[in-house]
Amino acid sequence: MDRATEERFTRFLLTKAVEAEEKAGIDYRKFEGLLNSQGSEGAVGRLISRADYSSGFLKLLEAERVDLTVEALVIESEWNSHFSTSLRQHARRKLQKVGYVPKEYSALTGGASSGSDSDRLPVDVLQRATPEFIWTSVQMFESGYVHHPFGTSTTDYVLISERGNRFPPMAVFGVALSLALDGERIEPKHFSGGESSPCFQLLRAAGYQVVAKGAAVDDEPGGPPEEGWEEGRELWKLHRTRERAPVSKAKKDQYRRRNGKLQCERCGFDPVEEYGTKDAEACIEVHHAETLVSEMKPGHKTSLDDLQCLCANCHRLVHRLLARSRGGNSVLDPAFAYPD
Structure with a gap:
């Protein structure tokens, strides 16, 4: 587990420990100390x-x-x-020996058992x-190499990709959810689309436009960062075409998952720790470490591992150094802030 996941796991365990203390007299402080000294996992x-x-297990057994x-x-x-398969099997055997038949958690139902006739996921x-x-x-x-059970869009909406292509939003979301659930088969019955649906909300939160079919598309959301910015509107448009919010959000999400928090890969600056608020993550920007925006050819494909999470200061310094090394100006030099 990464640090953020372990912290969530600890909070989950301590919540249950409160209940165990009330129901079976389990020593909450002793259990908390155990987690702190050995780590929850x-x-x-x-x-x-x-x-x-x-002894805690026996007390809970006595209290049913x-x-x-x-x-x-x-x-x-x-x-x-x-946890490993062997460890879970050992836990299951211990439970079954005392007459308790555990219900295996399923990511599809969001619980140990569905308890409902509905196929909708929580x-x-x-x-x-x-x-x-x-x-x-x-x-x-975009690559065309994707298989899913959603067919063409069954709603009146389309998702607009960074390249301006249009895809069925529910199919995109279904494949994404399947990836998140380690390949679980996700079908149309598992969730719905529409303006008020979590599906559309999550797609938009990831930086994508989900619009009604035939609707005009905003190809420059947010407009130029400043009036009179020296590189001008055309370079801003070039940037927005190639540096849309989705890839920035995806890289930040990947970095959080791998490292437990968002910080500068160059200097180690942790904005949340420094400023004491989650909003400070806006200080971290995404940088193309392999290819400058100005040097990208049409059809350039970006991998998340080609990107870096940098604080605003390091990001500007890196672009200035790149510009000097090439004997000219970087398209983002001297100042630029990636959209969040």
């Missing part, structure tokens, strides 16, 4: 791997709340994918289609 792994039952044991919590919650599952997965899905549609 390590502590839970050690408790489950024991051949015998911990086996569902609050770490063995049950891991198997019946979204955290099961973070919002918290849909939200796992983050900007990184949505951007990757769009690149698959």
